[in-house]
Amino acid sequence: MMSPRRRSGVPVWAFALLTTVTMVCAVGCSSGATHRVERSSSSTAPSVPIEGDASNPINTAVATAISRVQRYWQTEFPALYDRPYTPVSGGFYGVDPKSGPLPPCAESAADISGNAFYCATEDVVAWDATGLLPRLQKTYGDFVIPIVLAHEWGHAVQARAGFEGATVTREIQADCFAGAYSRHAIDTREYPISAADLDRALAGFLELRDEPGTAATDPSAHGSGFDRVNAFQNGYEKGLATCAAYRDGSPAVIELPFRDEVDAAGGGDAPYADVVAGVPVDLEDYWSKLYPELANAPWVPVRRVVPFGPGSPPTCGNGPTDGFLLFYCVPDDYVAFDNADAMPTVYREGGDFAVAVLLATQWGIAALSRLGDDSDEKTSSQRADCFAGAWTASVLLGNRPSSSGYSLSPGDLDEAIAALLLFRGDGDADRQGTGFVRVEAYRSGVIDGARACLP
Numbered sequence: 001m002m003s004p005r006r007r008s009g010v011p012v013w014a015f016a017l018l019t020t021v022t023m024v025c026a027v028g029c030s031s032g033a034t035h036r037v038e039r040s041s042s043s044t045a046p047s048v049p050i051e052g053d054a055s056n057p058i059n060t061a062v063a064t065a066i067s068r069v070q071r072y073w074q075t076e077f078p079a080l081y082d083r084p085y086t087p088v089s090g091g092f093y094g095v096d097p098k099s100g101p102l103p104p105c106a107e108s109a110a111d112i113s114g115n116a117f118y119c120a121t122e123d124v125v126a127w128d129a130t131g132l133l134p135r136l137q138k139t140y141g142d143f144v145i146p147i148v149l150a151h152e153w154g155h156a157v158q159a160r161a162g163f164e165g166a167t168v169t170r171e172i173q174a175d176c177f178a179g180a181y182s183r184h185a186i187d188t189r190e191y192p193i194s195a196a197d198l199d200r201a202l203a204g205f206l207e208l209r210d211e212p213g214t215a216a217t218d219p220s221a222h223g224s225g226f227d228r229v230n231a232f233q234n235g236y237e238k239g240l241a242t243c244a245a246y247r248d249g250s251p252a253v254i255e256l257p258f259r260d261e262v263d264a265a266g267g268g269d270a271p272y273a274d275v276v277a278g279v280p281v282d283l284e285d286y287w288s289k290l291y292p293e294l295a296n297a298p299w300v301p302v303r304r305v306v307p308f309g310p311g312s313p314p315t316c317g318n319g320p321t322d323g324f325l326l327f328y329c330v331p332d333d334y335v336a337f338d339n340a341d342a343m344p345t346v347y348r349e350g351g352d353f354a355v356a357v358l359l360a361t362q363w364g365i366a367a368l369s370r371l372g373d374d375s376d377e378k379t380s381s382q383r384a385d386c387f388a389g390a391w392t393a394s395v396l397l398g399n400r401p402s403s404s405g406y407s408l409s410p411g412d413l414d415e416a417i418a419a420l421l422l423f424r425g426d427g428d429a430d431r432q433g434t435g436f437v438r439v440e441a442y443r444s445g446v447i448d449g450a451r452a453c454l455p
Helices: 057-081 132-140 144-161 167-187 195-207 225-238 240-244 261-265 272-295 342-350 352-370 377-397 412-422 428-432 435-448
Strands: 034-037 048-052 092-095 116-119 124-128 304-308 326-329 334-338
Touching (some): 048 057, 057 092, 057 132, 057 167, 116 144, 124 132, 124 144, 132 144, 132 195, 144 195, 167 225, 167 240, 195 225, 195 435, 225 240, 225 435, 272 352, 272 377, 334 342, 342 352, 352 377, 352 412, 377 435, 412 435
Parallel strands (some): 048 092
Antiparallel strands (some): 034 048, 116 124
């Protein structure tokens, strides 16, 4: 499969999945005036001196995040590394790149414009207070601010711990540290956010990913969206000890090259018609080989695939399917999708593999039906997401060379994350789980294989 050119963000698109009893579907030095910005939520918290505009609400939010992240590491660093934590002391620069003051380690406005960084030689944290952070906040919500700061503090922790590794390893470890802090911040209600807020913030990693086609060995590589989300969720789920154990190659970084000039010139996207025609064939091939291993019985092919247009949705078990855009019909054993608007929109806004992985979830539901799975709707949906991940791993590994001609292109895994995280409709979180847990289930399938999808 293939992937799109990088976009500035992945738009949210209302997406409804059919989930009923019979129809189941399934992110040098300079001087300047020092302005003190107080934490907004606690009068007893220490103030944080910010080099920049004290009236900028972004700097106020960052000051709050800095105070909280510093306090977190004051406790956690000694427990993790058995040595005292030294607070960041070189200064905090929240600046307008056009007017400054330029932070240490920045030689020009271009070094800070659209950027946030930790500079180890000066022990400084700096951020673009008028471009990057306001844009991220507007797109992904308030919680993206502490995530960005927690990531930069991950680099400060690395400097204090003496961590060495490739750039991409340092970046994903910092993402992992940000995930661990985020879990703490949510659990302690330092940031009382909703599940939807977390989904939005997590989507920021899709914007902050490397350009598709970047090699993991590139000196400036930060990781694909999949790598960065994977690291964040590792920290969120498993804690700081998991992050501290990161080493070059562990966890593996999945950054794929373009296969050839044609693939690169097309941005990695296969034509829509080829995707909706070819992916079901490949899914059938995959399940014909996997299902006998899981069930000790042959796979029974899904009876048919039904692309439908406006005003002509198929019936399921003699009942209507109006309003549903993608579903597996249990009694009639078919997969159907809106071929006029919904799936073409997913393709246009999310890329070809977004379409592919959504189709794959429906074959996962079909497999669960054949396996006699009687779990609740949310559980079965997440197991199907996991199966979609296992199918993705098969394509990635190329372990069906005699029967499958598919392969992944740069950005495909990021498209899959976008599909599960962002293409959601009203009530989908209640029926299927949050985007966060759906991505978690998909990652499990990619990393651990199909058996991880079953109880």
